[in-house]
Amino acid sequence: MVMGSRASLLGIGTAVALLATQAFAQESTSRLDQVLERKVLNICTTGDYRPFSYRPDGANDFVGIDIDLGRSLAKSLDSEAVFIQTKWSDLLADFKAKCDVAMSGISVTLPRQREAFFSEGYLVNGKAPIVRCDDVAKYQSTEAINQPATRVVVNPGGTNEKFARTNLANAQIQLFPDNRVIWQEIAENRADVMVAESVEVKLQEKLHPGLCAVNPDQPLQYGEMGFLLPRGDVAFKAYVDQWLHLAKSTGEFDRIFDANMK
Template sequence: MNKKRLNSLAIGAITLAAACTGTAAFGQGADTAPAASPHSRLDTVLARGTLQVCTTGDYKPYSFRKPDGAFEGIDIDMAESLAKSLGVKVEYVKTTWANLMSDFLAKCDIAVGGVSTSLERQKHVFFTQPYMIDGKTPIARCADVDKYQTLAQIDTPATRVIVNPGGTNERFAKQYFTHAKVTVYPDNVTIFKQILDGKADVMVTDASETLLQQKLNPGLCSVHPDKPFQYGEKAYMLPQGDVTFQQYVDQWLHLARATGEFQSISDKWLK
């Protein structure tokens, strides 16, 4: 076979291979539609026209339910801001700390109200970027501040620790106070009055809450809120696996902080 004939056969083989490849690629494109993007909660919220927000309503300054049923606080104003950015209305779902996770998974698009991040919660939900750094610190009658500076000072049989149920405060108390008398008190709104009235000695909660409660309850003092017992963060809970919705909420939160909107809302409730 001469050289000219070999070149001709080679060119033909290449042309045929290219044609087959093109046909296969075309056939694949025709027979198989591009993979659809997973449906996001973002689409659901926009179609529904409402943002369903779980919140306890018992945690000033983040979320508090007034006697008339309306909610107010830092995270309530922030939820309204998020809904406005989406062009929808807010629908609040009242929950408790003990039922926060189950209510969120069943009923809500986002959970707000001073929610602390934790690895246990992270097993079931996504969190936004943190919007506040916080940590557990004591609050006690001002005359007793020197008595409750350390965990060891608190964790004695003579100390009456009071704690609200179902959240990170209760878990902290159960972990660190094995000798003190720990009472689980059901109402996080009136729990601080129990200390003022001498029915309890100390509560360990988030430093930001102790700073507000000492203003609302003269006679109570936050104990070293600038040096809490442990590091903590506050963030918003979102559906696990929904990266699209998480990225939208994260970007909204980033802009709210960068433009000063979050600081303005925070100052409104803390000052």
């Protein structure tokens, strides 16, 4: 028994030493050090998702909550924020190939978590419908939307499409490629419903008279948002989480959020 216990302890000690060695090796090659050295923070973003990331046709710069947060994160690293446009279907591939962080109103999902780290969540969100205001009473639940006569429009490649495919399979699902103007499909009666993040539909309600968000404070599905970070890079994740904590504690996050919701 003594020998067995001693062997077990030696095994535990070896495992701890191995973990410590791996942690040291990882820390010495952290993306944090690379960003500090190159003075550039490469940020993947879609540019099609108000109020988080948006770039109108012909514009040089992105605007939005995550764009302002990205610039704040870069400034904290004494670096320049360089935004690299992607699309939802290519988000993970582009992030892993080209970027240090992805910031675009990204929903935290377990499939994404398999391929990357997430920062601490910065916003509790959820899926909510937006419809023509005359139809609000008609589309109060997933069951009410999930009917053969309902035309559901979605942007391809992200969690909006996944929600529709999973929960609204009986409805007519229509893909529309440009998330910036997808709302016109509902306003002009080519579609009936879009289900998107509650923060987004609240803003689109303000921007499109005649469209109304349906129960955005009681979403159809719980959700959180976070920033995509390189998988396994503990040092970089710890830095981003600490920056985010301070941004929230000092009021910077609220100022950025409020400014982009107008």
